[in-house]
Amino acid sequence: MSARSIRRGVxxxxxxxxxxxxxxxxxxxTITLYPFLNVLAISLNDxxxxxxxxxxxxxxxxxxxxxxxxxxxxxxxxGFKISLLRTVxxxxxGLISASMLAYTLARRDFQGRRFVSLYLAVTMYVTAGxxxxxxLIKDLNMMNTFAVYVLPxxxxxxxVFVVRSFMDGIPYEVQESAKMDGANDFTxxxxxxxxxxxxxxxxxxxFLAVGQWNAWFDTYLYxxxxxxxxxxxxxxxxxxxxxxxxxxxxxxxxVNRAASTVSPDSVKMAITIFVSVPILLVYPFxxxxxxxxxxxxxVKG
Numbered sequence: 001m002s003a004r005s006i007r008r009g010v011x012x013x014x015x016x017x018x019x020x021x022x023x024x025x026x027x028x029x030t031i032t033l034y035p036f037l038n039v040l041a042i043s044l045n046d047x048x049x050x051x052x053x054x055x056x057x058x059x060x061x062x063x064x065x066x067x068x069x070x071x072x073x074x075x076x077x078x079g080f081k082i083s084l085l086r087t088v089x090x091x092x093x094g095l096i097s098a099s100m101l102a103y104t105l106a107r108r109d110f111q112g113r114r115f116v117s118l119y120l121a122v123t124m125y126v127t128a129g130x131x132x133x134x135x136l137i138k139d140l141n142m143m144n145t146f147a148v149y150v151l152p153x154x155x156x157x158x159x160v161f162v163v164r165s166f167m168d169g170i171p172y173e174v175q176e177s178a179k180m181d182g183a184n185d186f187t188x189x190x191x192x193x194x195x196x197x198x199x200x201x202x203x204x205x206x207f208l209a210v211g212q213w214n215a216w217f218d219t220y221l222y223x224x225x226x227x228x229x230x231x232x233x234x235x236x237x238x239x240x241x242x243x244x245x246x247x248x249x250x251x252x253x254x255v256n257r258a259a260s261t262v263s264p265d266s267v268k269m270a271i272t273i274f275v276s277v278p279i280l281l282v283y284p285f286x287x288x289x290x291x292x293x294x295x296x297x298x299v300k301g
Contacts, residue, residue: 102163
């Protein structure tokens, strides 16, 4: 039997499998994107028309009134500024602290690297709890301050281990060569090690930024009475609660523009998009580093 006849007897299932795979991926992508597109459509739809329901992924009556309404409330604008500030400051401080500690633990001549690594690992599984932490924050006079957003979480054991695992893959001879050329420890860390650990830094930087941007519970606990320190996510929580309970300032708020009334549900959708877009804009710039940094950190860790 010739090779050609054998090939004729084998069914060509590759094309069918590819079609099946692409169909499944399209269905999964549609299921994943539909809630976000639906919220976007409602936020861009006229508030009065949205009450009728039936909006899918396209606005039925296009309007920017919902977005204009959210900018009329000072607490939302203040929350946006504080959330943006805490995201930038908290992420930078977290990156600096994690990279410095990881660089120290990656040094072979550091005698206490095992003890410090074990100590950090324990903190990932053992915590004192919410009430002792609240008492600690109060005793440190950090209530109703901006510092409570960035200082308590400035060191994360997980972030340190991810960066240290990446630094362990850098040949130690690089540091020895730099020392022979007269470079001190800080110069080696800043000019040699950090540029070589961009994937790991981008990975934990994204984690830190998302965590800071989405945080609201610390605002509720420590800065709930300080409107000048409110966060955007905390304001969104208040909108969601007031909409669910049919009570509160947000439930009764109406904005009359061109004989139209903005409902709380429409404002809720607009705020949701307003909160989500900044992170969605940042992620594409870090995506090429994200997978590489996280994969290497998990394999070597």
